[in-house]
Structure formats: C-alpha cells, structure tokens
Amino acid sequence: xxxxxxxxxxxxxxxxxxxxxxxxxxxxxxxxxxxxxxxxxxxxxxxxxxxxxxxxxxxxxxxxxxxxxxxxxxxxxxxxxxxxxxxxxxxxxxxxx
Amino acid sequence: xxxxxxxxxxxxxxxxxxxxxxxxxxxxxxxxxxxxxxxxxxxxxxxxxxxxxxxxxxxxxxxxxxxxxxxxxxxxxxxxxxxxxxxxxxxxxxxxx
Numbered sequence: 001x002x003x004x005x006x007x008x009x010x011x012x013x014x015x016x017x018x019x020x021x022x023x024x025x026x027x028x029x030x031x032x033x034x035x036x037x038x039x040x041x042x043x044x045x046x047x048x049x050x051x052x053x054x055x056x057x058x059x060x061x062x063x064x065x066x067x068x069x070x071x072x073x074x075x076x077x078x079x080x081x082x083x084x085x086x087x088x089x090x091x092x093x094x095x096x097x
Numbered sequence: 098x099x100x101x102x103x104x105x106x107x108x109x110x111x112x113x114x115x116x117x118x119x120x121x122x123x124x125x126x127x128x129x130x131x132x133x134x135x136x137x138x139x140x141x142x143x144x145x146x147x148x149x150x151x152x153x154x155x156x157x158x159x160x161x162x163x164x165x166x167x168x169x170x171x172x173x174x175x176x177x178x179x180x181x182x183x184x185x186x187x188x189x190x191x192x193x194x
Contacts, residue, residue, distance in 0.1 A: 003153070004150060004153045004154050007146050007149055007150045007153065008146075008147075008150045010143075010146050011143050011144075011146035011147040011149075011150055012143075013143070014139050014140070014142050014143025014146060015139075015140055015143035015144060015147065016143075017139060018135075018136045018137070018138075018139035018140035018143060019136060019140075020136075021133045021135035021136050021139070021194060022132075022133035022135075022136035024133075024194075025131070025133045025136075025194045026131065029131070031130060031131040032131050033128060033130060033131050034122070034123065034126065034128040034129050034130050034131040034132050035119075035131050035132070036118045036119035036121075036122045038115075038118035038119075039115045039116060039117075039118050039119035039122075040115070041115075042111050042112075042114060042115035042118070043111070043112055043115035043116075045111050046107075046108050046109075046110070046111025046112035046113075046115060047108075047112060049104050049105075049107050049108035049111060050105075050108040050112065052104055052108075053101060053104045053105045053108055056100070056101045056104065057101050097118060097121075097122045
C-alpha cells in the first residue's frame, strides 16, 4: 500500500465508524433534541447516492463504506423522525430544524 | 458529464452541505446533549485525513468538499467540547459518550 492508500483507508474507517457511537447514543437515550433533522435527511440521501455511485463505477470500498454508513445514518434519522412525529402531537413542541 | 459524475457530484454536495444545518442548530441553541462527542472526534479526524489524501493525490473536489466539511464538523465538535467542559464543573453531569 502507498502512503496515500493508507491515509485514504484510515480516513474511510474513521468517517464510516464515527456514526456508530451516535447511532448507539440515540437508540439508548432516545434523545434526538439537539440532532438536526435536515442534516440527516440530506446526509442519508447523499450517502445513498454515494452507494449508487459505488455500484455504477463498481468500487467495492465505496459500496461497503457507504453501505455501513447508510444503515447507521438511517437509524439516527428514523429515531429523529419518530421523535418529531411524537412531539407533533403535543402542544408547544420545538421545531425539528 | 457522465451519469456517474452527476450522481457523484450530487452525493458530494448533499453529504458536504448536510453538516451546515447541524452546525447552525448547535451554534443557535447551544444544545449538544444528544450529540455524540465520540462521533465528532472520529469524524473530524477522518475528514482531516480525507483532506490530506486530497492534497497528496491532488484532487480538487476532495480538497474542497472536505475543507468545507472539516470547518462545519470542527464547529459542532468545539460546541460539544465546551458543553462537556462546562458540565464537568457541575455535579451529576451526564456522560458525553
């Protein structure tokens, strides 16, 4: 492996794995108040497109990294949407942003 | 542009811009309770490595996308660290995860 490949692999591992502690925290605490709904809508859509790009250009590293990330991001997004829907039934609910 | 390039560009724009609403929300509300400290430590480190990878392989799209993202991620990380430090001075402070 070249130095570039090692740095690229390290970058991919760090950015992909970073969503695991956030997903665990959200599932455990059910607290998504500070989480931005807009961020996870845009991010999950973007990661899905990266996965499609990986399939179209047949790059395994992109397919795997984004396959893992989309599951984690979709988990966080689902918890946020459920919280927003639940809050929507209460008066004075905060805006999701 | 090929279909692959359009999808890749869309993916890059969505994933990069997604951190803007989260950064704005955190700066406005100062609420980082549901934000995972571990996520933003790993993610900011990973995005920094992606930036270095972009410079080493001289790919402008990677340099620009990750340059923007590292500023947004570092903003969220800074707000979280400040909140953790402030909470550390109080008894019964929650764990940052």
